[in-house]
Structure formats: structure tokens, C-alpha cells
Amino acid sequence: MRALPPVPGATADATLKAFVERAGGDPGVVGLVLSGSQVHDGMPTVHSDHDLHVVLRDRDASPLSELDRFRSAHLDLVVLTLEEFRHRGLPGSPDAFSRYSYVHARVLLDRLGGEIAEILDQKRTLDEDEARTAVDGFLDAYVNQTYRSLKSYRDGRDAVGHLDAAESVPYALEVLFALHRRVRPYNKYLRWELERQPLGDERWAVELLLPVLRRILADGDPHTQRSLFGGIEQTARAAGHGEVLDSWGDDLRLLRRPA
Template sequence: MTTDLVLPGWLPPAQQATLRSLAERNAAAHGEDLLGIVLSGSAARDHATVHSDVDVIVVLTDEAAAGRSTSHSPDVDEAVDSWTELQTRAPFGTEDWWFRWSYAWAPVLLDRTGGALADAVRRQATLTPEEADAVLVDHDRLDGWLNFAYRALKNDRDGRPLETRLDAAESVPWLLDVVFAMAGRVRPYNKYLPWELRTHPVDGWPSDVVLDLVQRTLAGDVGAVRETYARVREACASYDAARGHTRTTDMVEGWGDELPLFEQRAG
């Protein structure tokens, strides 16, 4: 079976040589049990620095993967996935959820499955409509964002600047889960947030707008919190219309008499 790799053009020659050697070594060790190789980490996204190594996921049959574990070297981190593991999408809130974004926009260097491996990689970093609903509503990420945003606004109203900043900052991870879940995507690791927003835009959330709101929110700017609320309300309406329900809008409306605090204007 072939071990010819499809390598991104941005990889330097030394890394390309390292990956070819890795592929040949795994092919020799596993034969037909080697199903594919996926590039991950900074190198996969043309985001590497002089300090970056190469992160690779070697996909093997279940039997072959049982005898392998992740290996580390100064140049390469070589993780191993079984075919079953790659096809299993961990639910939000479970230990393995954290790893799902490692497959986002990850180039498949070798696919011996006729495209099934590439499809499985794509599915890891995307959410079904039901998964998105679960993140937003069942796991309370939308309500959680509203809660921390509301606490920040109350603290500002009551003259507590440090407390305002703390709650505003704590709202940001919840907000990012909301933004990406509504787009049917797993939230990126913080390191890749600006990169993903700029290279793979989210409808309704322009990269410069999101990054500005995040930075101002982290600084305790309640104006940014209120601007974000207006965008979230609009996003909920669009999301619910596409899903054919009113679950996210109902969750926002459930705040009832507290909502005017989100809608106040400065001054």
C-alpha cells in the first residue's frame, strides 16, 4: 500500500523529510493496519514558530493501536488513534471533548480508507445540530454567559470595578462556546482563536469585532458586554430560525426583568 504523503506547501524541507520518514517507519511496523496520518498542532495551520515541533496523529486499526502509545521527541509528538477512537465524538463536558479541536482544519497527509478517514477528522471538529443545542442549552453555555455578563453589569452598577472585571473576564470562555457552537464548530484553543476567526470566519461574528469585544470585555468594559449581548440576541434569533425551535431565544427571554440591565446605554 502507498505511503505517498500529501504535504502542505508551507512546511519546510526538514519537516517534510521528518514526516516522510515517520510514514515509512509506521508503514513498515504496521503494514495494512496503518490507516492514515493526520498533521495537527501549529505546523498543520501554518502557525508555527521556531519553538514549535510537529504534532502528528497516526491512525491505526483497533488491534494495532492497542499496542501503541504517544511518543515524544524534540522534533515530533506522535499520537496514536484507533479507528474506533477517531470515529467516536466525545460529548461536551467529557474528558475527551478537549481533544476534538485538535482535528480542526488538520491536513490529512495519508488516507488509506478511501476518504472515510478525512470525513472522520472533519466530524471531530464540527457539531451536529443536536450537539450544538446540547452545548448551548443542555450544558448551559448560553445561560452561563448571561449569568457572568449580568454579574459584571451589576458590579459596575454598584461601583465595584475589580469585581466587574473578574466577572466580565470569566464570561469570555462561555461566550466563545456560544459563538462557535452556533456555527456548528468546536471552540478553538485560545492560542488559535485569532487565527481561526481570520482564516475561517464565523458568520455574523467578524474577526475584528469578536477580538475587539473579547479584549474590551477582559478589561472590564461593560460597554463591550452590552454590545456583545445585542449580537448574542441577534445570533439566537438566527440560530433558532435555522433549527426550527426557540430554545436559545427562550433561554434569553427567561431572564425577564433582568434584561433591561443588558440594554442600558452609557451616560
């Protein structure tokens, strides 16, 4: 029997409620997890839909498996098996990019005695080893991209220097959040995260960090790049990641502000 698409209600909330009741009556469904703007207080707008993850015992357990990637104005569905849910968003998986969607997600149904919630909790933060590996990798990538950019500016190639500067920003954010064992948020939620759970150091306060990032994205300003690098270098060294930085040797001189 083919799965019928969700019946649209008068509102997004009504559509979600009806589908949750339908999925809750399906014995093949072992979990329902809500994510997206609806789990970020203050973020939903009149245009916001509901992002729902439907966890099945296995692919043949329910006809709802046919609704994976269903999209409508009210409801977006990700339908996956329990085994797929265990690994989704984790390092090395093809959908590692989706990790942040689980950080503030809410469990609407857990038929496994708390197992859905436990799996979800493992995705919310980085464990100690994962965080150290992430910082080392992203820090090296950030230094590499910033070095490429500043070399181009030094050599009069401003246009390509600007492009490399823009590509350094995601790596910088990955480093800053991983240093706190946190998953880097999607850009949409960056201000939301920084306002509600600051990164500690005043340099990373939302009113200071965002203008720095926007300036680098706008024109790659070398002075601003060096200012950001100085803060990241100091923070990374204090957290025990100096070896990654020292591997760059004298090349770091180009990244530092003149004394």
C-alpha cells in the same frame, strides 16, 4: 518488543517524514492524521513541530502504542485506537477540548478505505442538533457569567466583577461559533479563523470583535460587556434561541445598554 522513540532528523519535516514511513510499514497502524499549526497556512514558525495522531487497530496491534504522548522539538504524538479515535473530541468525552485540533487536520494514511477520513469529517463541524444544544448551553452560561459580573460592578465589587467578565469571554466565543455550526478555535487560531472564514455579521469581524474581547479581558468594562451582549442577544434571537434568553426574565435589564 519495546518501541524506540522517533529518530530526530535535521529538520522537523525530516523527522515527520521518517516516522510516517516507519508507521506506514506497521500493519497495526490504520491511520495517520496531521494537525496543529502545520495544517494552518501561514501559522508555522521556525519553532513549530508536527502534531501527529497515530490510529491503531487496537492497543495490542503495535508497539507504537507505547509512544502515546511522546514529545520532542520536532514531533508530538497522540497514539490511540480506532475506537478511541471515533469518540475523541466529541461532546461528553473527557478530551472534548481537543475537538478543534481536527477541524483542519489532514489524513496522511488511511488503510480503511476512507473510514479515517469519514471519522475526521464528522469532527470538523457541528451537526444541526449538536449546534442547537451547544448554543443553548453556552448562551445560558454566557448570560449567567455576564450577569454575575455586572451585578458585582453595580454593587461596587469591581475586582470580582472583572474576574467574572473574563470568564464570560470563552462562553461568548462558543456561542458565536456554534451559531454557525463551527467548532470554537483555540485562541491561537482565533484571528486566523475570523480572517479566513468570517462569522457573517460585521460586528463579529476580526477588527471589531478582538478589541471588544481584549477590553473585557483587560478590565471588564461594563459598557463593553453590554455592547457585546446586545449583539449576541440579537444574533441568538434571530437564530431561534430566544427561549434561553427569556428564561432570565427581568434580570436581562442589567445586561442591556440604557435606551
